[in-house]
Amino acid sequence: xxxxxxxxxxxxxxxxxxxxxxxxxxxxxxxxxxxxxxxxxxxxxxxxxxxxxxxxxxxxxxxxxxxxxxxxxxxxxxxxxxxxxxxxxxxxxxxxxxxxxxxxxxxxxxxxxxxxxxxxxxxxxxxxxxxxxxxxxxxxxxxxxxxxxxxxxxxxxxxxxxxxxxxxxxxxxxxxxxxxxxxxxxxxxxxxxxxxxxxxxxxxxxxxxxxxxxxxxxxxxxxxxxxxxxxxxxxxxxxxxxxxxxxxxxxxxxxxxxxxxxxxxxxxxxxxxxxxxxxxxxxxxxxxx
Amino acid sequence: xxxxxxxxxxxxxxxxxxxxxxxxxxxxxxxxxxxxxxxxxxxxxxxxxxxxxxxxxxxxxxxxxxxxxxxxxxxxxxxxxxxxxxxxxxxxxxxxxxxxxxxxxxxxxxxxxxxxxxxxxxxxxxxxxxxxxxxxxxxxxxxxxxxxxxxxxxxxxxxxxxxxxxxxxxxxxxxxxxxxxxxxxxxxxxxxxxxxxxxxxxxxxxxxxxxxxxxxxxxxxxxxxxxxxxxxxxxxxxxxxxxxxxxxxxxxxxxxxxxxxxxxxxxxxxxxxxxxxxxxxxxxxxxxx
Numbered sequence: 001x002x003x004x005x006x007x008x009x010x011x012x013x014x015x016x017x018x019x020x021x022x023x024x025x026x027x028x029x030x031x032x033x034x035x036x037x038x039x040x041x042x043x044x045x046x047x048x049x050x051x052x053x054x055x056x057x058x059x060x061x062x063x064x065x066x067x068x069x070x071x072x073x074x075x076x077x078x079x080x081x082x083x084x085x086x087x088x089x090x091x092x093x094x095x096x097x098x099x100x101x102x103x104x105x106x107x108x109x110x111x112x113x114x115x116x117x118x119x120x121x122x123x124x125x126x127x128x129x130x131x132x133x134x135x136x137x138x139x140x141x142x143x144x145x146x147x148x149x150x151x152x153x154x155x156x157x158x159x160x161x162x163x164x165x166x167x168x169x170x171x172x173x174x175x176x177x178x179x180x181x182x183x184x185x186x187x188x189x190x191x192x193x194x195x196x197x198x199x200x201x202x203x204x205x206x207x208x209x210x211x212x213x214x215x216x217x218x219x220x221x222x223x224x225x226x227x228x229x230x231x232x233x234x235x236x237x238x239x240x241x242x243x244x245x246x247x248x249x250x251x252x253x254x255x256x257x258x259x260x261x262x263x264x265x266x267x268x269x270x271x272x273x274x275x276x277x278x279x280x281x282x283x284x285x286x287x288x289x
Numbered sequence: 290x291x292x293x294x295x296x297x298x299x300x301x302x303x304x305x306x307x308x309x310x311x312x313x314x315x316x317x318x319x320x321x322x323x324x325x326x327x328x329x330x331x332x333x334x335x336x337x338x339x340x341x342x343x344x345x346x347x348x349x350x351x352x353x354x355x356x357x358x359x360x361x362x363x364x365x366x367x368x369x370x371x372x373x374x375x376x377x378x379x380x381x382x383x384x385x386x387x388x389x390x391x392x393x394x395x396x397x398x399x400x401x402x403x404x405x406x407x408x409x410x411x412x413x414x415x416x417x418x419x420x421x422x423x424x425x426x427x428x429x430x431x432x433x434x435x436x437x438x439x440x441x442x443x444x445x446x447x448x449x450x451x452x453x454x455x456x457x458x459x460x461x462x463x464x465x466x467x468x469x470x471x472x473x474x475x476x477x478x479x480x481x482x483x484x485x486x487x488x489x490x491x492x493x494x495x496x497x498x499x500x501x502x503x504x505x506x507x508x509x510x511x512x513x514x515x516x517x518x519x520x521x522x523x524x525x526x527x528x529x530x531x532x533x534x535x536x537x538x539x540x541x542x543x544x545x546x547x548x549x550x551x552x553x554x555x556x557x558x559x560x561x562x563x564x565x566x567x568x569x570x571x572x573x574x575x576x577x578x
Contacts, residue, residue: 063528179531219514219515222507223508234534235507238353239353241350241351241468242468243468243470
């Protein structure tokens with residue numbers, strides 16, 4: 001699966017072998033992938049023109065939205081979504097090969113907070129009392145385990161991280177829920193679209209701020225879409241950072257913003273006093289398993 | 290401000306000097322406060338009857354909901370909200386007194402991921418390149434700094450943590466946004482209410498699962514409340530953990546569930562095919578600054 005027409009520099013949330021790397025590599029197998037240390041750095045790399053595109057995690061089926069991505073796109077950056085990728089998340093328990101025989105008595109588990117949460121029940125029943133340490137990424141946790149052969153510690157990470165850092169997977173698929181996917185946004189400074197090849201879904205993402213009280217206004221916003229039979233695949237609230245109870249809404253509509261009904265809907269949202277920021281229309285891709 | 294009528298055992302998200310401790314102590318100054326290591330442990334302590342009440346963080350004005358609290362209440366526990374407390378969050382930079390003169394050249398900063406995010410800009414401009422380490426709580430980060438006098442490291446935590454662990458606050462109020470509050474739930478096995486004294490707001494929290502597609506159904510749910518002039522102070526989506534795009538909604542209504550209009554609304558939600566879980570009606574309190 002490749003959607004590229006020219007060779008591009010693409011920032012992604014690193015390090016190499018992160019889940020974002022896997023999603024990015026699937027979509028852009030022949031481009032120049034540049035790992036970044038944080039989501040804001042990915043977004044700033046594309047905003048400042050150092051790369052053509054950036055790939056960042058947006059939402060996980062279990063953990064919900066990645067607040068930093070949503071908030072940075074709303075408060076800090078003027079970027080467009082030019083595509084989205086959905087990848088299955090499979091978490092494995094891995095140790096240094098030197099510790100592979102002792103793995104039943106590991107002293108500590110390292111991983112990203114989301115990965116630890118995704119394996120909460122497994123860890124609770126299997127390794128109750130073993131300290132869990134939050135790390136900046138699953139791949140960074142794998143690297144720590146690779147760099148610490150003398151300690152019997154484990155990382156929770158993906159198979160690419162085990163391969164890259166030469167770790168031994170001692171238990172496969174330790175995540176508690178099976179339907180676990182992460183959705184990634186491909187971001188650009190320009191309101192373009194990746195190729196429609198390999199995609200069956202067209203989506204538009206709006207960020208909507210309501211005029212006054214949430215109750216009636218949100219109902220009006222949904223009415224604008226409902227009577228036009230514009231389907232929402234998602235609506236989510238995020239704090240405006242002006243006080244408890246002040247929210248903006250991220251709305252994904254399964255339609256092209258160039259359609260007549262969509263143009264009418266956006267005009268009416270403005271007329272209702274809403275502030276509407278469009279992140280653009282884009283196609284959805286899925287990483288093959 | 291005290292709302293108690295009898296002496297109670299109260300679990301809270303520890304350790305002592307956590308923000309949850311401050312909120313709990315403000316509401317229950319004379320009760321037996323029992324720190325727990327995690328949100329699930331707080332919830333299980335009250336579900337299993339080891340304590341009468343538990344206090345857990347629900348939502349922060351900047352970071353949004355605390356997923357573990359919302360998800361545990363939805364998926365795992367059958368508890369009622371008997372009160373809510375809102376507290377102002379003030380973050381300070383603190384070091385060991387032995388390092389107070391060297392604080393400008395700190396090697397690392399430790400804190401809870403939310404506190405690090407709340408001070409993102411301060412840290413970016415003031416300590417760019419200094420590694421940030423995620424810790425289980427702000428108080429635990431303060432304790433680490435207190436236990437490591439030989440290293441020039443800092444914690445971000447509240448003033449109670451500085452006091453308890455004998456640290457020196459080197460910069461006050463380093464959080465990026467001023468309107469930063471956290472909302473805590475007081476949970477019980479029984480559908481009771483804390484005293485109305487010191488409270489001016491009555492709220493009911495519902496967790497609603499929609500029957501089919503999100504678009505039209507959510508619009509219907511909001512119509513049920515809107516025509517009755519029942520004001521929502523919050524609506525938020527959380528993943529159902531059955532797949533990307535499947536959500537349940539947390540709805541806070543500014544009304545008592547015993548009111549006629551509320552009973553009618555809940556009946557109609559059921560008739561629409563929604564699954565409705567009420568967490569009960571409760572009063573809101575504010576921790577004095």
